[in-house]
Amino acid sequence: xxxxxxxxxxxxxxxxxxxxxxxxxxxxxxxxxxxxxxxxxxxxxxxxxxxxxxxxxxxxxxxxxxxxxxxxxxxxxxxxxxxxxxxxxxxxxxxxxxxxxxxxxxxxxxxxxxx
Amino acid sequence: xxxxxxxxxxxxxxxxxxxxxxxxxxxxxxxxxxxxxxxxxxxxxxxxxxxxxxxxxxxxxxxxxxxxxxxxxxxxxxxxxxxxxxxxxxxxxxxxxxxxxxxxxxxxxxxxxxxxxx
Numbered sequence: 001x002x003x004x005x006x007x008x009x010x011x012x013x014x015x016x017x018x019x020x021x022x023x024x025x026x027x028x029x030x031x032x033x034x035x036x037x038x039x040x041x042x043x044x045x046x047x048x049x050x051x052x053x054x055x056x057x058x059x060x061x062x063x064x065x066x067x068x069x070x071x072x073x074x075x076x077x078x079x080x081x082x083x084x085x086x087x088x089x090x091x092x093x094x095x096x097x098x099x100x101x102x103x104x105x106x107x108x109x110x111x112x113x114x115x
Numbered sequence: 116x117x118x119x120x121x122x123x124x125x126x127x128x129x130x131x132x133x134x135x136x137x138x139x140x141x142x143x144x145x146x147x148x149x150x151x152x153x154x155x156x157x158x159x160x161x162x163x164x165x166x167x168x169x170x171x172x173x174x175x176x177x178x179x180x181x182x183x184x185x186x187x188x189x190x191x192x193x194x195x196x197x198x199x200x201x202x203x204x205x206x207x208x209x210x211x212x213x214x215x216x217x218x219x220x221x222x223x224x225x226x227x228x229x230x231x232x233x
Contacts (some may be wrong), residue, residue, distance in 0.1 A: 045222070
């Protein structure tokens with residue numbers, strides 16, 4: 001079964017530290033989405049890529065967050081410096097790039113705790 | 116303004132009861148897509164169904180059924196004869212045009228936690 005792989009599964013860090021989360025999309029998928037899930041806000045779209053190019057990162061705080069796709073098999077989400085309010089579960093999802101009707105395949109998420 | 120509203124935060128039912136999860140959406144697009152995803156305790160969201168805005172036929176898949184009503188902007192999800200394994204958080208989502216040409220936005224509701232008690 002093809003799966004979206006996210007690492008690490010859990011991360012505990014101290015305020016001010018850099019955090020990097022990684023995502024390996026399903027082979028052959030050309031869209032990648034980053035979502036953040038919190039109790040208060042639910043699932044918020046942070047950024048999405050098609051064919052490795054960022055199409056929309058309007059949901060991402062630009063001062064501390066950055067998202068990249070160095071190659072087709074790796075997407076990264078970086079927070080520098082991290083703050084306690086960044087504590088959340090971060091999900092990566094990939095899709096076949098079929099447009100608005102595409103179904104997304106989600107990873108298991110990275111649970112981030114910033115102390 | 117919330118684009119996808121799931122007013123029920125949490126629902127508890129006893130096994131074998133039927134349960135309906137509500138979803139109301141808001142969009143200006145004439146062409147859009149609606150989805151339901153399930154998030155079991157393991158964490159990853161799993162796709163259940165998608166409908167396009169031109170197809171208002173209800174759909175049934177086993178114990179699951181979906182009722183799409185464009186007139187009320189609703190896309191409700193019913194589980195018949197619920198089972199403990201149905202316990203999860205269920206998300207409704209809307210896909211519509213993005214702000215830049217050629218892009219789209221995939222917006223999720225806040226989810227409904229369903230607890231099915233044995």
